[in-house]
Amino acid sequence: MADPKEVQRLEDLAYEMRKKLLNLCGHYEGAVHIGGDLSMTDLLIGLWHHGLNVDPKDIRKPTRDRFILSKGHGAVCMYIAMSLRGFFDYDDILAKYGKLDSPYGMHVCKVYLPSAECSSGSLGQGLAVAVGMAFSARQKKQGHRVYCMMGDGETCEGEIWEAANTAASYKLGNLIGIVDKNNQLMSSFAGEAMSFEHYSDRWKAFGWDVIDIDGHDMAQIVDALDSVPPITHQRPTVIVANTIKGKGVSFMEKVVGWHAGSLSKVDMEKAIADVEAAHAKARSAR
Amino acid sequence: MTMPPVKQTFNFGSFLSARSVMGTTIHDLGQKYDNVWALVADTGGALAAFHKDFPDRFIDVGIAEQNCAGIAAGLALEGNIPFIAGMIPFMTMRACEQVRTEICYQDLPVRMIGTGGGLTSGGGSTHNAMEDIAIMKSMVNMTVLSIGDPNMIKDILHQSMTYPHPMFVRLAQGKQDRVLYEPGTKEFGIGKGLVAREGKDASIIAHGEMVFEAIETAKTLAAEGIDVRVVDMYSIKPLDKELLFKTIKETKNILVWEDHLMEGGLASTISDALVDGAVKPKHFKRLGIPQAYAGFGSGPEQRKKYGYDRETAATAIRAMLQK
Numbered sequence: 001m002a003d004p005k006e007v008q009r010l011e012d013l014a015y016e017m018r019k020k021l022l023n024l025c026g027h028y029e030g031a032v033h034i035g036g037d038l039s040m041t042d043l044l045i046g047l048w049h050h051g052l053n054v055d056p057k058d059i060r061k062p063t064r065d066r067f068i069l070s071k072g073h074g075a076v077c078m079y080i081a082m083s084l085r086g087f088f089d090y091d092d093i094l095a096k097y098g099k100l101d102s103p104y105g106m107h108v109c110k111v112y113l114p115s116a117e118c119s120s121g122s123l124g125q126g127l128a129v130a131v132g133m134a135f136s137a138r139q140k141k142q143g144h145r146v147y148c149m150m151g152d153g154e155t156c157e158g159e160i161w162e163a164a165n166t167a168a169s170y171k172l173g174n175l176i177g178i179v180d181k182n183n184q185l186m187s188s189f190a191g192e193a194m195s196f197e198h199y200s201d202r203w204k205a206f207g208w209d210v211i212d213i214d215g216h217d218m219a220q221i222v223d224a225l226d227s228v229p230p231i232t233h234q235r236p237t238v239i240v241a242n243t244i245k246g247k248g249v250s251f252m253e254k255v256v257g258w259h260a261g262s263l264s265k266v267d268m269e270k271a272i273a274d275v276e277a278a279h280a281k282a283r284s285a286r
Numbered sequence: 287m288t289m290p291p292v293k294q295t296f297n298f299g300s301f302l303s304a305r306s307v308m309g310t311t312i313h314d315l316g317q318k319y320d321n322v323w324a325l326v327a328d329t330g331g332a333l334a335a336f337h338k339d340f341p342d343r344f345i346d347v348g349i350a351e352q353n354c355a356g357i358a359a360g361l362a363l364e365g366n367i368p369f370i371a372g373m374i375p376f377m378t379m380r381a382c383e384q385v386r387t388e389i390c391y392q393d394l395p396v397r398m399i400g401t402g403g404g405l406t407s408g409g410g411s412t413h414n415a416m417e418d419i420a421i422m423k424s425m426v427n428m429t430v431l432s433i434g435d436p437n438m439i440k441d442i443l444h445q446s447m448t449y450p451h452p453m454f455v456r457l458a459q460g461k462q463d464r465v466l467y468e469p470g471t472k473e474f475g476i477g478k479g480l481v482a483r484e485g486k487d488a489s490i491i492a493h494g495e496m497v498f499e500a501i502e503t504a505k506t507l508a509a510e511g512i513d514v515r516v517v518d519m520y521s522i523k524p525l526d527k528e529l530l531f532k533t534i535k536e537t538k539n540i541l542v543w544e545d546h547l548m549e550g551g552l553a554s555t556i557s558d559a560l561v562d563g564a565v566k567p568k569h570f571k572r573l574g575i576p577q578a579y580a581g582f583g584s585g586p587e588q589r590k591k592y593g594y595d596r597e598t599a600a601t602a603i604r605a606m607l608q609k
Contacts (some may be wrong), residue, residue: 019333110392118363122387128353130390132360139342140364146503158596162353168343 002222006050008286010218013084013201015046015279019272020080026268028097031260033106033235035252036151037077039182039243042216044081047147047178047210051225059115065132065144068118070126070179071151072107079104080251089241124157126150131163134147138231145231147176153185156194161206164236168207173233177208182216182245186259203238215241248275296468299496299498304436304463305332305371308399311440312369319447323361323368333371351376355384355396362394367447374415374456375402378422389452390425390460397446397453399439401454401460403432403494404545404575405588408516409546411579414454420453420550423523429476430523431543432456432493432552435466438520441474458495458545459585466497466518476536485515488539488567488569488603491530493519496543496594503596506605516604524551527559534560538568539606543599545585548574568607573599 018041025032048054052065069078076097083090088104096102103113107121118129130148137144154160167175181199183190190196200210211227213220224239245259246252249271263271313502316322316336330346337344350433351372370377377400380503382397383420389396400415407413423430429451432440439457441542446453453476457463472480482497483504484608490500497518504514513538517529542553553572560567573594580588589595 022525041573118360119387119392122383125356125388128356128384129360129363131353132357132362133364135345135357136361136364136366147302157348159352159356162350164346164355166345166347166350166353169348 001015002219002226005157007218007279010045010049010222011282013049014042015219015275017041017080017084018193019277021077022249022263022271022275023267024076024080024094024097025149025261026265028262029093030040030098031262032071032076033260035184035245035258035260036071036180036182037074038247038249038252039215039245040071040074040077040149040180041081041247042218043149043178043219043241043243044077045084046218046221046225047149047220048081048085050222052147054085055142059087063142063144066117066124066130066146068130068133068146068148069120070130070148071123072120072126075106075108076104078108081100096218099262108193123154127160127163130175130177131167131172134167134172135170137171137174143231145174145176145228147249149178149180150178152181152183152190152196152199155179164203164208167236171234172236173229174231175236176228177236179238179240180243181240182243184245184254184256187256189256200240203240207235209235209237210239211239213239215240215243216247248278250274270280287442297465301428301462301467302375302436302464303461304433304439304457305401307439307461308371308443308457309333309335311443312336312371313339315443315447319367321366323366325354325358325368325370327351327376329372329374330386346366351381352384355381356388358396359384359388359392359394359431361388362396363392366536367397368394369397369399369443371399372401373413374402374418375413376416378415378454382421385422385452386425390427393427394452395450395452397443397455399455399457401457403456403458405592406545406579406585408458408582408584414580416547416575417550418454418456419522419546419552420554421557424485427451428523429453430456431476431521433520434458434463434494434497434518436463436464437467437469438474442476445476456494463495464498466501474520477521477524479517479519479529481515482518483514485513485518486537487513488541488606489515489517489533489537490541490543490599490603491517491519491552491556492543493522493531494545496545499589499596500543502601503599503603506596506600512603512607519552522555525555525559526558527563530556530559531563531565534565534567539603540570541599541602541606542571543572543573543594545572545589545594548572548576571602571606571607573602
């Protein structure tokens with residue numbers, strides 16, 4: 001069971017992160033993929049502040065766990081989660097996000113941010129790259145894991161299932177997938193156009209171990225990350241995290257229009273007030 | 287495991303399997319360097335020895351080329367040098383975006399070696415490779431080579447170990463390829479071309495299987511007193527412009543001959559270089575695949591049907607010299 005103090009520490013970080021995200025969204029002139037950022041905020045805090053073995057003093061430390069953001073349009077969400085751990089400076093992200101020659105772009109880009117694990121942005125491609133990294137780690141007898149964060153929408157892509165098949169066929173126990181299952185694509189809800197029924201069973205049928213969690217329950221996130229098997233396990237693991245697109249902001253939650261957008265000052269303040277109220281409520285319940 | 291011996295006795299025009307030279311070479315590299323990996327999408331025949339001796343560095347992903355390219359990128363991001371072997375249309379078209387976005391965008395040292403260049407596969411238009419050079423050369427950071435002489439693949443793959451960028455190597459048919467150069471007599475290099483046959487009246491610039499066709503055509507024309515130079519421009523990107531300009535300066539008349547669409551291949555690359563460099567040949571003609579989806583038949587039969595066979599080439603050279 002997750003240590004309640006650790007859970008609270010992470011919840012407080014997730015609260016900080018939501019505010020920082022919304023603040024950036026209110027100051028950046030272009031669109032931010034805020035819906036899918038808010039759905040994976042708790043997961044990224046759990047990963048970068050608890051689950052991943054990483055060192056903010058050495059971003060490329062050879063023994064680090066690898067993390068690939070396959071849903072690359074959530075790059076800024078990852079940068080902010082990492083900044084809260086000390087990898088980047090939030091004010092620097094805020095000042096440079098999306099600007100010419102910025103290291104912090106809409107999608108993860110190794111050309112402008114060489115310390116990034118992998119460029120991403122074209123959906124459905126991250127898992128295959130993670131499989132390649134997992135093969136390499138096993139062959140070199142390295143002890144780290146490879147984590148790959150996917151959106152449920154991008155798992156419509158065939159390459160995800162090609163990679164899932166390879167990972168299970170080659171028994172890559174050092175590979176951990178996480179699906180931010182927010183049940184929305186850019187323009188539809190799960191089930192409207194494409195079916196996501198029996199979702200976890202699909203992964204099981206491909207030979208993966210599946211951990212189903214509520215992706216906004218920090219205790220469940222911590223428990224899932226703590227329970228990943230040893231790297232010598234004979235099956236890859238996927239954490240299917242049920243989440244809500246736009247989580248924490250009343251006017252964004254489960255609204256298709258908030259896949260991406262920018263916030264006026266008034267809306268930004270309203271959104272931050274929502275997040276503050278929810279956090280105050282959670283704190284008083286502790 | 288004993289490796290199939292690579293024939294070293296030189297006999298111009300004799301057949302040698304470029305695929306087995308590739309397989310032997312990748313095996314040798316795998317023995318020498320522990321970061322060499324071999325990847326296939328169900329096309330591992332030539333890499334059986336590698337698979338046997340280095341099973342933990344061999345991945346057969348099944349029929350899944352996109353995944354294959356992505357896994358290669360993941361391996362390369364970890365400091366490995368992955369060699370992907372397979373059939374050209376699928377590695378360059380099915381996996382086109384993965385090659386562009388995972389491999390080229392990140393400038394990773396992945397080597398893609400494809401067989402069945404041009405209309406040599408016999409499989410019809412699903413298996414023909416007539417767009418591959420156009421597609422691959424359009425990708426930033428990508429190097430594109432087209433190799434006819436089967437022994438050349440060995441030198442090029444050895445050189446690739448210190449080459450920090452992605453590379454696509456087009457082989458011709460792959461099973462039966464013509465030996466063109468006596469081993470050890472020619473220098474091959476990425477970004478270089480070579481003179482396969484000297485001549486002063488006109489030049490045929492070719493790559494892949496068409497180099498042998500060009501040499502044979504030059505022999506026919508020599509009997510008529512026409513002295514044709516043959517340039518093997520195996521490095522299409524980067525292009526050996528120095529050799530190109532020297533060839534034009536010395537022989538003036540140029541025929542570019544390739545087993546690829548006439549638009550988008552070597553002829554287009556050369557045409558760009560000539561316009562940009564303000565170099566004007568006296569005559570410039572291209573022979574290759576027209577805008578058509580070909581059916582079945584042997585390479586020579588199809589080249590005749592589509593108008594880029596030896597006779598057409600010889601006629602084109604004669605016409606240049608009469609004008």
